[in-house]
Amino acid sequence: xxxxxxxxxxxxxxxxxxxxxxxxxxxDFYSRMHAAGKGDTxxxxxxxxxxxxxxxxxxxxxxxxxxxxxxxxxxxxxxSPTATHAxxxxxxxxxxxxxxxxxx
Amino acid sequence: xxxxxxxEFDVLLxxxxxxxxxxxxxxxxxxxxxxxxxxxxxMMCLIWAGMGAVDVAFTxxxxxxxxxxxxxxxxxxxxxxxxxxxxxxxxxKLFIGLVVTLTGAFLLSALPDFPEWGDSxxxxxxxxxxxxxxxxxxxxxxxxxxxxxxADYRGFDTLLETTVVFxxxxxxxxxxxxxxxxxxxxxxxxxxxxxxxxxxxxxxIVRQASRFMxxxxxLFALYVIAHGHYSPGGGFQGGVILGASxxxxxxxxxxxxxxxxxxxxxxxxxxxxxxxLYAAVGLACVFMGGNYLDYVxxxxxxxxxxxxxxxxGILLVEIGVGITVMFSMVAIHINLASxxxxxxxx
Amino acid sequence: xxxxxxxxxxxxxxxxxxxxxxxxxxxxxxxxxxxxxAIFQTGIILFFISIGAKNEAKVPILSKFVAENPPAIxxxxxxxxxxxxxMLTAIVVGVSTLGVxxxxxxxxxxxxxxxxxxxxxxxIDSEDE
Numbered sequence: 418x419x420x421x422x423x424x425x426x427x428x429x430x431x432x433x434x435x436x437x438x439x440x441x442x443x444x445d446f447y448s449r450m451h452a453a454g455k456g457d458t459x460x461x462x463x464x465x466x467x468x469x470x471x472x473x474x475x476x477x478x479x480x481x482x483x484x485x486x487x488x489x490x491x492x493x494x495x496x497s498p499t500a501t502h503a504x505x506x507x508x509x510x511x512x513x514x515x516x517x518x519x520x521x
Numbered sequence: 522x523x524x525x526x527x528x529e530f531d532v533l534l535x536x537x538x539x540x541x542x543x544x545x546x547x548x549x550x551x552x553x554x555x556x557x558x559x560x561x562x563x564m565m566c567l568i569w570a571g572m573g574a575v576d577v578a579f580t581x582x583x584x585x586x587x588x589x590x591x592x593x594x595x596x597x598x599x600x601x602x603x604x605x606x607x608x609x610x611x612x613x614k615l616f617i618g619l620v621v622t623l624t625g626a627f628l629l630s631a632l633p634d635f636p637e638w639g640d641s642x643x644x645x646x647x648x649x650x651x652x653x654x655x656x657x658x659x660x661x662x663x664x665x666x667x668x669x670x671x672a673d674y675r676g677f678d679t680l681l682e683t684t685v686v687f688x689x690x691x692x693x694x695x696x697x698x699x700x701x702x703x704x705x706x707x708x709x710x711x712x713x714x715x716x717x718x719x720x721x722x723x724x725x726i727v728r729q730a731s732r733f734m735x736x737x738x739x740l741f742a743l744y745v746i747a748h749g750h751y752s753p754g755g756g757f758q759g760g761v762i763l764g765a766s767x768x769x770x771x772x773x774x775x776x777x778x779x780x781x782x783x784x785x786x787x788x789x790x791x792x793x794x795x796x797x798l799y800a801a802v803g804l805a806c807v808f809m810g811g812n813y814l815d816y817v818x819x820x821x822x823x824x825x826x827x828x829x830x831x832x833x834g835i836l837l838v839e840i841g842v843g844i845t846v847m848f849s850m851v852a853i854h855i856n857l858a859s860x861x862x863x864x865x866x867x
Numbered sequence: 868x869x870x871x872x873x874x875x876x877x878x879x880x881x882x883x884x885x886x887x888x889x890x891x892x893x894x895x896x897x898x899x900x901x902x903x904x905a906i907f908q909t910g911i912i913l914f915f916i917s918i919g920a921k922n923e924a925k926v927p928i929l930s931k932f933v934a935e936n937p938p939a940i941x942x943x944x945x946x947x948x949x950x951x952x953x954m955l956t957a958i959v960v961g962v963s964t965l966g967v968x969x970x971x972x973x974x975x976x977x978x979x980x981x982x983x984x985x986x987x988x989x990x991i992d993s994e995d996e
Contacts, residue, residue, distance in 0.1 A: 532875060535875065535876065535879045536879075538879065538883070539879060539882055539883065539886070542883060542886050542887075542906050543886065545902060545906075546886065546890045546894065546899060546902065546903060546906075551896070551898055551899075554898075554899065554902060555902075558902050558905070558906075561906070561909075562909070565909050565912075565913065568913065569912075569913075569916050572916050572917065572919075572920040572946065573920060573921075573924050573925060573926045573927065573945075573946035574916045574919070574920075574926075574946060574951045574954070575926045575928075576951055576952075576955055577912070577916060577951050577954050577955050577958065580955050580958045580959065581909075581912075581958055584958050584959060584961075584962045585905075585909070585958070585962070588962055589905065589962045589965055592962070592965060592966055592969055593898065593901070593902070593965075593969065596898060596969040596972055596973055597898060599973050599976070600898075600972065600973060600976040600982050613893075614893070617889060617892045617893045620888075620892065621885050621888050621889045621892070622885075624884070624885065624888055625881055625882075625884075625885040628881045628884065629878070629881050632874055632877055632878070632881075635874055635877055637873055637874070638873060638874055638875070638876055638877075638917060638920070639920055639921050639922035639924075640921070640922075641921040641922070641924070641942075641943040643918070645918045645919060645947060645949075645950065646918075646919065646921060646947045649949060650919075650942075650947045650948060650949045651942040653948055653949065654927065654929075654940060654942050654945050654948065655937070655940055655942065657929070658929065658934050658937045658940075659937050664928055664929040664930075664931075664934045665927070665928045665929075666927040666928065666929065666945065666948040667927055667928075667948045667951050667952050667955070670948050670949060670952045671952040671955065671956075675949075675952060678952075678953070678956065679952075679956060682956035682957075682959070682960055685960050685963065686959060686960060686963045689960070689963030689964060689966060689967050690963065692967050692970075693966055693967055693970040696967070696970045696971060696974050697970045697973060697974060751928075752928065753926070753928070755955075757955060757956065757958075757959045761959065846959060849963065850962075853963065853966040853970075856970065857966065857969055857970060857973065860973055860977070861973075
């Protein structure tokens with residue numbers, strides 16, 4: 418179970434790395450938000466799943482703790498994409514130009 | 522060289538905190554400064570959690586990274602100001618530099634007098650704090666020492682701090698609040714021009730998501746208040762989270778929507794009633810023949826066997842704190858967001 | 868020098884207080900001044916928490932086993948709760964005072980139409996003439 422936890426947490430860290438690179442390297446606002454929104458949500462969820470695995474090996478009343486982490490995952494799953502959507506929408510209304518191949 | 526008494530992780534975070542503080546002050550974009558300040562608060566909260574101060578970290582995560590960022594952003598929105606970089610004269614800069622360096626030197630010169638970091642025998646740790654830790658169970662039956670010190674041993678402190686929050690709320694009312702009718706005649710159509718280019722209440726997704734999340738936020742906040750005896754939490758944290766849920770409602774829907782449910786008058790009455798509940802519990806103790814805020818004498822009128830009265834008294838007091846903090850956060854947000862007009866805003 | 872490393876927390880506290888003081892004095896923008904005030908305040912809170920921290924200490928919440936056997940409590944296992952509650956209330960009071968400061972900023976903007984110190988002073992001067 419612990420090995421599974423470490424695998425999950427390192428996967429999450431790899432996704433975080435991808436998110437960061439995408440945030441820095443993508444050319445325009447929309448693709449950057451795309452990287453941030455998707456990668457951030459997925460990696461946080463995967464890391465928290467790893468935390469559940471660690472917690473559940475300790476026995477006792479710790480399944481309750483795992484349940485709470487599951488609830489956190491639920492809210493990140495709802496909250497993070499909504500925030501991304503709101504920012505995208507705001508960017509569109511503020512007139513951010515999408516990047517095209519022929520633009521400089 | 523002595524081995525570092527703090528973790529390497531802490532050292533990294535402490536350096537990061539200083540960097541974030543400098544960035545948030547030197548960045549030209551005010552909105553960016555507000556966001557970086559939120560990140561600064563969050564780093565600070567991690568440091569405190571590392572030092573074992575989970576209650577403080579919890580409060581800072583709810584207040585510093587959440588509510589105060591909203592306050593700063595709504596001020597930026599209402600002043601619609603951009604920052605101009607007009608540096609002062611050279612003498613001015615030299616003077617400021619001198620003052621700051623002198624202050625820092627004075628403070629640093631006191632450094633050798635401090636006890637070692639983490640010294641459990643230092644005066645702050647050795648005199649009164651052990652009493653609280655040893656006696657919290659026998660006195661109050663509350664395993665979370667922070668809660669029992671907050672509401673029982675140091676109840677006067679907390680009562681007056683709650684009053685300060687209440688007074689700050691009143692101060693903001695008296696500074697900002699203007700009559701809507703009056704402001705309509707004073708500045709007629711000009712206000713329409715500064716309507717935001719983006720309004721979150723346009724978006725169905727944002728509205729539905731917050732509609733889904735707000736009940737759970739409030740449930741969690743109530744859990745934090747009620748379970749504060751056994752886990753990190755209490756009136757301040759739960760109150761701030763409850764306030765934040767209503768602030769989310771105001772942002773994602775409309776200020777009018779919120780004010781339709783909580784009128785201005787009831788908001789202020791509730792802010793006052795929290796402090797009143799706290800003070801009334803103290804007065805009840807006096808009427809039952811004890812000292813002010815000495816919950817033991819409340820035993821006959823509170824449920825539970827024997828010596829649980831102090832535990833229940835703490836819960837009552839925490840509920841009072843929660844009500845005051847919740848509604849003062851909401852009232853401060855409404856005032857700051859609508860510039861005191863209470864009609865529309867962030 | 869050894870003292871500096873051993874008390875690294877306090878050094879950071881002093882640096883944060885210097886940054887906050889510099890911001891409150893030198894920044895022309897009133898919102899930046901408010902942020903500086905908040906930074907000064909968090910520096911002080913960090914100072915108190917550092918004083919209350921102990922090596923090898925846990926959070927000040929007694930476990931179930933210890934709570935049922937009060938004589939088994941070892942004081943040095945728990946961080947100092949006193950400094951923590953002082954700072955807990957200070958944070959909430961701090962956000963209220965930040966709100967008061969921001970309210971004053973908004974009022975100044977309503978009155979003078981600017982939140983930069985030089986502009987406000989210039990407008991006050993021009994009103995006097």
